Amino acid sequence: MNIVPIPLRRPAAVIGLSLLLLQMVAIVFAPLLSPYDPTHADPLASLMPPSATHWFGTDINGMDVLSRIIYATRINLLISVSSVLLAFVVGVPLGLLIGYYRGLPSNLAMRLFDFVQAFPIFVLGMALVSVMGQEIWNVAIVLAILFIPIFARLIRAEVLSLRERPFVAAARCSGATDIDIMFRHLLPNALMPAMVQVSISIGMAILLTAGLSFIGAGVRMPVPEWGLMVSSGAQQMILGVWWVSLFPGLAIVIAVLCFALLGDVVRDLLDPTKASRSDKKAEEPPALPIGETR
Template identity: 70%
Template sequence: MKPLFSLRGRANATLIVGLALLALQIVLIVFAPVIAPHSPIDADPSNILKPPSWHYWFGTDVSGMDILSRVIYATRINLLISVTAVAIAFAIGVPIGLFIGYYRNLLSTLVMRVFDFIQSFPVFVIGMALVSVMGQEIWNVAIVLAVLFIPMFARLIRAEVLSLRDRPFISAAVCSGATDTAIMFRHILPNAITPAIVQISISIGMAILLTAGLSFVGAGVRMPTPEWGLMVANGAQQMILGVWWAALFPGLAIIVSVLTFAILGDAVKRLSDPVTRGKS
């Protein structure tokens, strides 16, 4: 007799919740001009620090800008930076990990030492340094985050390749005359890609936090661009005066967005786990 809630059933339920939260954010991204009640960048000095009301649901900030509208538009900015960064890191890191895992030579060792050097620094510190050098633009932040995430994907793929390259089915492919390229991309990569796919969702959540953190300390995007971390930084300065709404609502947006991708990552991990599939 199967349990009332199987492991696969719980994974599916988690996936549905994650997809629902993701769908909400996609709606905000696509229909932001329709949903947002006010301009996200137009300041109104006559409405500075207004508390939440029927006219300003989330209140206004120190510049008189509508917080709800800025939170909605910031979904575009934060997810654009995060998804772009992770997509670039995945596209570059996976092939690199495949090659350095399959070929054991001086170049592979050199690449690993470069990754060791990058990962030896605190992620936030090196992120601030690179953004400061490149400039505080949206695409520069995305590129910096991609550089920081490339070693993560490369190491994941390399670890899987190292465990697969000496398997009997690879030896059989070699004996059948398959080229190195065919072995890597037809036989090894399909069996090694799952951990990297699971890592995509988790990395997007990390990228959202890093983007918000860089903006919070003044090293990310600049005003008046609507961005959650930047809004929290501006609102935090007013909290001592009792203006709680300026930092609360963008902070909640960060929590919901990161939670969304954490849930999706957990669901994908559960569904790709052979134990979960076996107990469904």
């Protein structure tokens, strides 16, 4: 009998969990892993290439790139995870309400979501950050506003397909209130797509955070942030100074890949029937050609 959990039998799941563990280590042990202060500028060490002294080189201000990448893991994941969790907490109940109750309020909410999602993400993000200010928590709130319609639409679609099922009618006949039906019967059955979307949205939030900082609408210097580091090194890349932008860019790729792979793990954990079917299929012996016997 194979006692290894089904999600861990996939190489993608192992890679995703390993990358997540790597980021957790960087977050927790950043002061121990960073060889230099991430915000300390040394003009005499400006744009030094990778060496034994500075493994990833230095930027134009003389700040150590490796130290800034390690500390930026905290900033980027703090903004991304907090924004997605806030969007989940707000969007799931909202989607449950507009999916269960039909009428003018539900239609107005959907039109508001259409209005928010009709704007280019970076344009809307720049506008909101400009109004609220370029602070870490303001960027997180802006991203949460952008993600709330995604979770609300997912839950609403599931609720619309479940609200006419026989188990809902049975609960209503037994005297259950609307609150009981929504939160005890509909929500547990409608939550799986939103749970899978959390991991995917965190990867999207990392890209958006880096993108806003790249165009100057995110956090400000000298805060260590991956997109801001890529932006500060983009101007020197044409001169052959590749390390300032390359290493934080690779950090963005690793973080986004990690949460994309973990989305599959979450789906397998929340849908054991699909995982068991794939497991049984993997254990079945291959079919023999017609006319042959074992």
